[in-house]
Amino acid sequence: MIFRQITHDDLGCASYLVGDSTAGVAVVVDPRFEIDIYLDLARYMNVRIEHILETHNHADHVSGHGRLAAATGATIHVHRLAEPEYDHEPFDDGWELAVGDLVIRALHTPGHRPEHTAFALIDGNRGPEPWALLSGDTLFVGDVARPDLAVDKSEGARGIFTSLQSILALPSECEVWPGHLGGSMCGGPGMDMKVSSTIGYERAHNPILSETDQDSFVEQSIAKLGPQPPNFQAIVALNRGPxxxxxxxxxxxxxxxxxxxxxxxxxxxxxxxDRQFDDAHIPGALCITKLNAGFGSKLAWVADREQDIILVGRDDEDAREASKLATAVGIRRIAGFLHGGMTSWREEGRPVGRIERVTVDELHERLDADPELQILDVRAQGEWDAGHIPGSVHVPYHDVTEVPEAFDPARPIAAICGSGQRASLAASLLALHGAATVLHVTPFGVPAWGRAGYALDVEEASVAAAS
Incomplete structure (x- = not known):
């Protein structure tokens, strides 16, 4: 039997190539847009990719099912409730696909989306029980899927609760291989970076699975929801369309x-x-490094899908790689990249912008010297509630569409987050929207401020939850 997990580390997505080497046939489940790795693996293992399975119409990334079908002639299979516009073979709950001695069984698991389906893998050479579950966007390592990307969030959460009951009835030793890893927007904060688990381990240690009352489960699922990705409906449309x-x-x-x-x-x-950006950048540019996970997600938050985008890298290869990451989240209006990278801009003596970098300790000293120094906290709501710098203003980085009304754009504004990464993008957004002087707090951020013993304010709701 063949089994390979392929991760898209920028988006936290996982896809799978499974099959039977003796039969010479393979199946790809939830292919990403860049399909070279599946073709390379198939060639290396001397198998033909004859089938493509989708767990659902994805909302966070563009599927590669069209490119893979064109390259291999494979048939695309998806649950009939997906109702796509492309040629496919629909299936229902309980459908089975035999690939040599491998049997793939469809387990309809609605909630994340109405059509969502997990796939149980049965190795006929070893036994009749499923040895693995490709759980898609229902069960993750340490968490479950978010319920609000297709239906009312309460309805979605109830669907996930019901679907989990059938999944958790699988043998304890059955392996769980999810559709996402930690960092994906399709799950909650409990998602682990670990690539797999087992039914038994998740049943024992996944906190939300211990909730046996449906109403309480729904309440917990909804309480931890973050903001919806800005272009998820457009991505679903791309994945359902031609x-x-x-x-x-x-x-x-x-x-x-x-x-x-x-x-x-x-x-x-x-x-x-972000260091290279702070040192010198084209005025008006945004800072989103492709060298850290989450480039595509951050770009999707701040970019207008109908606006042309120009990429600026260290060199041409940098920009080409970033273009692929942008395409994966449905950002396709890439109007070009700066040939030769930022060096070519500097060699022509063109103007550059700069952003001052300050540490947490330096920020504390500056605030002592100038109590009117403005601080913008760009973390998520839950992080802000758990503790923030007194007098700071909270606007998540993806909502910085102008200089906040509470600020004087003529006075310095320090952007801070938890690590320095989101603050770098927020600082560039502030500069783009007219802030005269912007400070980028890095490395680290508010948690380091608290560890240093500096004062933090905590929201009452967070205190009540902790107690």
Whole structure:
């Protein structure tokens, strides 16, 4: 039997290639948009990819089912409630696909989406019980899926609760291989970076699975929901619509062309490290490094899908890689990249912007010297509630669409988060929207402020929850 997990580390997605080497046949489950790895694995293992299975219409990334079907001639299978516009073979609960001695059994598990289906894997050479479950977006390692991306959140949570009952009835030793790892927007804060688990371990140690009352389960599921991804409906539409078979090939642009396109309304996205950005960047560019996980998710939060985007990297390869990550979240209007990277801009003596970097201790000293220093906390609501710097203002980084009304744009504003990564994007957004002086607090952030013994305010709701 063949079994391979393929992760998309930027988005926290997992896909699978399974099959039977003796029969020479393989199946890909939830393929990502860049399909080369599946073709390479199939060639290496001397198998044919004959089937593509989708657990559901994905809302966080663009599927590669169209490209993979075009490349291999494979048949796409998805639950009939998905109702896609492309050619496919629909299935229902209990449907089975035999691939040599491997049997893949469909377990309809609605909740995350009405059509959602998990797949139990049965190895006929070893026994009749499922040895593994491709749980998709129902059960994760340490958490469960969010219920609000297709239906009313309460209805979705009740669906997930019911679906989990059938999943948890599988043998304790059955392995759990989820559709997402920690960092994905399709789950909650309890999601682990671990790539797999077992039914028995999750039953014993996944906190929300210990909740046997449906109403309490629903309440807990809804309470921890973060904001909905901004383009999830557009991604679902892409995944349900006519098959996408082409990627995006960005064009190299000269500094002059970049300048012209920016003046025409294009958004510049600098994908280098935040340190390189702070030291020198094209004025008006946003800082979203591709070297840390979450590039695509952050870009999807702040970019307009109908706006041209210009990528700026250390070199051309940087920008091309970033273009692939953008395409994976449905951002396809890539108007080009700065040929030669930021070096080419500097060599022509063109103007650059700079952002001052300050540590947590330096921020504390600055605040003592100037109590009117403005601090913008760009973390999530739960992080803010758990503790924030007195006098700071809270706006999550993806909601910084202007200089907050509480601030004087002529006075310095320090952007802070938990690690420094979200603060780098927020600092660039503040500069783009007209803040005269922006400080980027890095490395670390508010948690380090608390560890240093500096004062923190805590919201009453957070205190009550902790007690």
């Amino acid at each position: 098959l996408l078979t082409s990627g995006v090939e960005p064009l190299p642009l000269t500094p002059r062309q970049v300048e012209v396109k920016q003046s025409e309304g294009a958004l510049l996205v600098d994908v280098r490290t």
